[in-house]
Amino acid sequence: MSHPQTDLRPMIEAKDLSVSYGGQKVLDVPSLEVHHNEVFVIIGPNGSGKTTLLLCLTRLTSPQTGTVSYRGVPVLDNKAVLQLHRKLAVVFQESLLLNTSVWDNVTLGLRLRNFSRDEVKARARKWLERFGIASLARRQARTLSSGEAKRASLARAFVLQPEVLFLDEPFTALDSPTRQALLEDFESVLNETRITTVMVTHDRNEALVLADRVTVLMNGRIAQIGTPAEVFSSPADEKVASFVEAGNILRGVVTAQDKGLATIQVGSQSIDASSEVVPGTDVIVLLPYDDVTIMLPSPEKVCSSARNCLTGEVLKVFPIGSQVRVTVDCGFPIVALVTRRSAEEMGLTKGTQVYASFKAVSTRVIKRH
Amino acid sequence: MIFEGIKQAFWLLVHGDPQIIKIASLSLLVSGAATLLSLLVGIPAGSALGLVRFPGRKFLVSLVNTGMGLPPVVVGLVVSIFLWRNGPLGILHLLYTPSAMVIAQFIISFPIVAGFTMAATQQLDPKLSLQILSLGASRVQLVWLLLKEARLPLLAAIMAGFGAVISEVGASMMVGGNIFGQTRVLTTAIVGENSKGDFSYAIALSVILLALVFLVNFVLTLVQQRSKSR
Numbered sequence: 001m002s003h004p005q006t007d008l009r010p011m012i013e014a015k016d017l018s019v020s021y022g023g024q025k026v027l028d029v030p031s032l033e034v035h036h037n038e039v040f041v042i043i044g045p046n047g048s049g050k051t052t053l054l055l056c057l058t059r060l061t062s063p064q065t066g067t068v069s070y071r072g073v074p075v076l077d078n079k080a081v082l083q084l085h086r087k088l089a090v091v092f093q094e095s096l097l098l099n100t101s102v103w104d105n106v107t108l109g110l111r112l113r114n115f116s117r118d119e120v121k122a123r124a125r126k127w128l129e130r131f132g133i134a135s136l137a138r139r140q141a142r143t144l145s146s147g148e149a150k151r152a153s154l155a156r157a158f159v160l161q162p163e164v165l166f167l168d169e170p171f172t173a174l175d176s177p178t179r180q181a182l183l184e185d186f187e188s189v190l191n192e193t194r195i196t197t198v199m200v201t202h203d204r205n206e207a208l209v210l211a212d213r214v215t216v217l218m219n220g221r222i223a224q225i226g227t228p229a230e231v232f233s234s235p236a237d238e239k240v241a242s243f244v245e246a247g248n249i250l251r252g253v254v255t256a257q258d259k260g261l262a263t264i265q266v267g268s269q270s271i272d273a274s275s276e277v278v279p280g281t282d283v284i285v286l287l288p289y290d291d292v293t294i295m296l297p298s299p300e301k302v303c304s305s306a307r308n309c310l311t312g313e314v315l316k317v318f319p320i321g322s323q324v325r326v327t328v329d330c331g332f333p334i335v336a337l338v339t340r341r342s343a344e345e346m347g348l349t350k351g352t353q354v355y356a357s358f359k360a361v362s363t364r365v366i367k368r369h
Numbered sequence: 370m371i372f373e374g375i376k377q378a379f380w381l382l383v384h385g386d387p388q389i390i391k392i393a394s395l396s397l398l399v400s401g402a403a404t405l406l407s408l409l410v411g412i413p414a415g416s417a418l419g420l421v422r423f424p425g426r427k428f429l430v431s432l433v434n435t436g437m438g439l440p441p442v443v444v445g446l447v448v449s450i451f452l453w454r455n456g457p458l459g460i461l462h463l464l465y466t467p468s469a470m471v472i473a474q475f476i477i478s479f480p481i482v483a484g485f486t487m488a489a490t491q492q493l494d495p496k497l498s499l500q501i502l503s504l505g506a507s508r509v510q511l512v513w514l515l516l517k518e519a520r521l522p523l524l525a526a527i528m529a530g531f532g533a534v535i536s537e538v539g540a541s542m543m544v545g546g547n548i549f550g551q552t553r554v555l556t557t558a559i560v561g562e563n564s565k566g567d568f569s570y571a572i573a574l575s576v577i578l579l580a581l582v583f584l585v586n587f588v589l590t591l592v593q594q595r596s597k598s599r
Contacts, residue, residue: 060499082507090503092496098518108514109504156504166503 009072017066044217089157095149097141147178247288272307275365291362292336307360374572403474415486436480445543469544474534485526489519
């Protein structure tokens with residue numbers, strides 16, 4: 001990262017990439033750019049070619065057609081590929097540690113890249129410390145827990161101070177608490193280093209939390225590229241929608257916290273959500289469309305156990321199959337899925353005054369950095 | 370009689386019987402050389418079969434697998450024919466020399482070493498190669514690191530290769546001729562003593578042979594287990 005400001009050429013530029021197995025095209029990407037210092041997340045369903053794309057970009061496999069350029073220089077021959085590998089770091093889903101000590105594993109890349117012994121030591125110490133595994137340096141890699149092994153494999157990547165960091169579903173194989181802890185550490189390291197990062201995941205929450213830009217891969221083709229907000233709130237087509245869309249994404253700030261119930265300011269409204277997050281934290285609230293109930297105002301007082309009941313005006317009514325997608329403006333848009341019959345009986349059209357109601361436990365709260 | 374034999378073995382060893390020492394050291398030398406050669410050729414060949422996909426690979430794999438069960442007498446026969454005075458390689462005058470025995474034993478142990486190496490490298494995660502390459506390894510460094518990763522089963526390859534040839538008798542007899550002082554090794558000597566009816570001497574030789582095999586394997590096992598627990 002010598003002159004990220006002055007270097008106007010994209011960090012990575014792929015042109016006309018294609019890969020076929022047995023006559024079937026599994027990857028077909030006419031053009032793709034990754035900018036300097038951005039976190040670029042590739043999401044898509046299983047078998048959509050995410051890993052193949054990552055392997056092509058790293059040139060760990062050769063695409064059948066097309067070129068990959070770094071800072072405008074195409075990677076053409078084997079020598080260039082080796083030189084490229086010595087500027088990158090790749091973390092796979094499996095930790096893939098060698099059967100030796102943690103220290104030897106973490107320093108392997110540096111030794112292969114002919115760094116001086118002092119440099120190797122200094123960097124390894126720093127990154128083992130940073131990932132909280134300094135005390136494990138002398139342990140045999142195969143005696144580590146899966147979380148520790150993942151930390152070692154991340155340390156092995158970060159010691160290289162790569163120009164681009166590639167990650168292929170790095171947190172998928174971990175159990176939920178381990179994953180959460182590691183994700184937070186990883187996120188803060190990424191923010192600190194601002195390394196150009198290309199990450200493959202099928203977890204849209206990871207994409208939401210980490211990504212500067214997201215691309216959705218469908219059947220080996222790029223279906224959409226944009227900021228997380230663009231991709232998740234206005235999917236390019238139905239296929240992308242069915243993959244990325246599962247609910248409302250609300251941004252807010254926690255204003256109060258009471259025994260696991262957080263009050264969150266979203267726009268001009270305040271909502272209750274089940275979360276331990278402390279006041280003052282910026283958060284993203286995920287609310288599945290299915291969990292939002294639409295009610296018409298009535299003269300009698302309606303009693304409900306749902307913590308949240310927001311007034312609003314119907315913005316849009318859009319039928320999808322037997323259901324109807326109703327968008328309600330509550331100061332911010334909230335989408336609800338209701339059955340077509342309910343929508344007809346309630347006479348929902350643009351401009352109808354309604355309540356949008358949902359339970360605090362239906363929400364999922366994610367911290368934002 | 371067995372007890373007598375063991376006693377005699379002990380006596381022969383303690384007194385450093387020159388005949389026994391000569392036979393035992395030739396055994397070690399011939400089988401050691403054959404094993405070394407088969408490691409030099411078998412490990413690269415086995416790694417290639419285990420790690421690289423190329424046309425004709427399946428055929429070569431079945432060839433190696435067949436070779437792992439090659440009957441020593443058949444090897445002895447083929448090598449004899451080749452080295453026979455008016456055979457294709459008769460001009461080398463190798464028949465009934467230790468070199469001929471090394472050749473025969475190499476042919477026996479090579480497929481074993483190659484087969485074990487192939488199995489050892491095949492069981493590595495294919496993604497491990499990608500990971501090592503991404504760390505900046507050249508092709509040569511990659512192969513070296515993968516072999517290091519498979520070092521435990523590779524030591525098993527050495528043990529199996531050496532075990533097969535030190536205990537083999539048919540080929541050594543046929544191409545070596547069991548000539549006293551020149552090509553007599555432990556196994557061929559045991560056959561000879563047995564046919565002469567000198568059982569206690571045969572038992573003594575057997576005990577020495579077993580002790581040798583045990584010793585070599587013991588040392589290799591120590592190395593193997595130490596690197597495992599380190």
